[in-house]
Amino acid sequence: MIQQLAAAAERQIPAALKFLRAMVEIESPSDDKAAVDQCVAFVAESCLELGGRVRLYRQKTFGDLLEARFGPRKSARGPILLLGHLDTVWPLGTLKNMPFRVEGGRVWGPGVLDMKAGVVMALLAISILQEQQKLARPIVMLLNSDEEVGSNVSRPVTEKLAKECEAVFVLEPAQGLAGAYKTARKGVGNYSVRVQGVASHSGVDFERGHSAIVELARQIDRITRFTELERGITVNVGTVQGGTRSNVVAAEARAEVDVRIAKAKDEARIEKHFRSLRVFDSKCILHVEGGLNRPPMERTRGTVALYKRAAAHARTLGFALEEAATGGGSDGNFTSALGVPTLDGMGAVGEGAHAAHESLLLEHMAPRTALLAAMLADAGE
Numbered sequence: 001m002i003q004q005l006a007a008a009a010e011r012q013i014p015a016a017l018k019f020l021r022a023m024v025e026i027e028s029p030s031d032d033k034a035a036v037d038q039c040v041a042f043v044a045e046s047c048l049e050l051g052g053r054v055r056l057y058r059q060k061t062f063g064d065l066l067e068a069r070f071g072p073r074k075s076a077r078g079p080i081l082l083l084g085h086l087d088t089v090w091p092l093g094t095l096k097n098m099p100f101r102v103e104g105g106r107v108w109g110p111g112v113l114d115m116k117a118g119v120v121m122a123l124l125a126i127s128i129l130q131e132q133q134k135l136a137r138p139i140v141m142l143l144n145s146d147e148e149v150g151s152n153v154s155r156p157v158t159e160k161l162a163k164e165c166e167a168v169f170v171l172e173p174a175q176g177l178a179g180a181y182k183t184a185r186k187g188v189g190n191y192s193v194r195v196q197g198v199a200s201h202s203g204v205d206f207e208r209g210h211s212a213i214v215e216l217a218r219q220i221d222r223i224t225r226f227t228e229l230e231r232g233i234t235v236n237v238g239t240v241q242g243g244t245r246s247n248v249v250a251a252e253a254r255a256e257v258d259v260r261i262a263k264a265k266d267e268a269r270i271e272k273h274f275r276s277l278r279v280f281d282s283k284c285i286l287h288v289e290g291g292l293n294r295p296p297m298e299r300t301r302g303t304v305a306l307y308k309r310a311a312a313h314a315r316t317l318g319f320a321l322e323e324a325a326t327g328g329g330s331d332g333n334f335t336s337a338l339g340v341p342t343l344d345g346m347g348a349v350g351e352g353a354h355a356a357h358e359s360l361l362l363e364h365m366a367p368r369t370a371l372l373a374a375m376l377a378d379a380g381e
């Protein structure tokens with residue numbers, strides 16, 4: 001029966017590409033509400049055409065969030081949450097240099113891989129299941145508009161819906177060109193470290209100065225040693241700023257730090273490290289702010305069970321499905337941290353997300369759509 005899903009997906013690829021093209025050509029950068037809302041309206045329309053029950057969560061600053069429910073309202077098995085986003089990292093006008101195109105077995109364009117194709121695949125999977133009368137459980141789809149800028153606005157809605165559901169399927173791209181599903185993601189944090197020193201003239205009054213730059217440099221050396229690769233903890237001082245002129249002992253300096261942790265329990269460890277920072281030069285003042293934004297998605301038993309089921313379906317479809325862990329975060333981090341089994345990377349296979357060569361491999365689109373459909377139908381072969 002999974003072969004029937006695959007055959008239907010294959011037949012509908014031309015129509016899916018047309019739909020994908022229309023979506024990509026409605027550019028939708030996270031910071032442009034009007035633009036993202038246009039894309040939301042376009043996808044909402046298709047959800048309605050598929051018989052979806054659509055609800056918008058209106059937003060002031062970011063694009064609206066789109067919820068669409070499909071299938072029966074109730075069933076013996078709980079609902080599945082399909083999670084995606086319609087915003088991209090690409091500013092308006094990107095299409096001029098990166099037009100949507102199908103070339104060399106790939107589909108190119110801004111946001112095509114991350115993650116408009118994932119949304120198209122989900123809608124196609126639902127449509128095929130409906131046609132074949134295999135949609136036997138409730139499906140909740142949530143597409144947000146602020147994923148690329150941290151999901152602050154959508155997080156409560158994501159969490160509310162996840163708690164209703166038995167499992168979460170994230171439509172982010174698969175890992176690498178082998179297209180592994182993601183069963184673990186690191187948690188992500190940000191810290192900002194700011195030093196106030198004492199300014200002075202470097203020629204006239206050198207001894208009276210207390211350099212914020214020297215102090216920050218020593219702090220950076222210490223912070224860098226918070227990294228523990230074997231525990232999956234990385235700490236990256238990504239930006240530094242400070243000082244005004246070369247002949248002034250610097251009064252101000254700051255650094256922005258990115259933190260990744262593999263295990264939820266290491267949040268306290270990292271927090272303790274940052275809170276224990278003390279000045280080397282007692283005339284300087286140190287301000288440390290920040291914390292974890294996304295908890296890690298740990299490789300739980302529930303997630304592994306989902307992956308194993310997907311791998312079995314993939315074998316029937318004729319390909320080997322790998323699993324992978326990544327240092328990057330997604331909205332799956334939130335749902336997994338709530339204890340809801342979450343499988344991520346169920347969207348397109350490709351490379352170059354957030355880069356000029358963003359593209360997906362067309363040959364994987366139909367089989368991956370069939371796999372997604374099989375997981376939604378929970379079709380045991």
Ligand SMILES: [Zn+2]
Nearest residue numbers: 114115147172
């Ligand atoms: Zn994404």
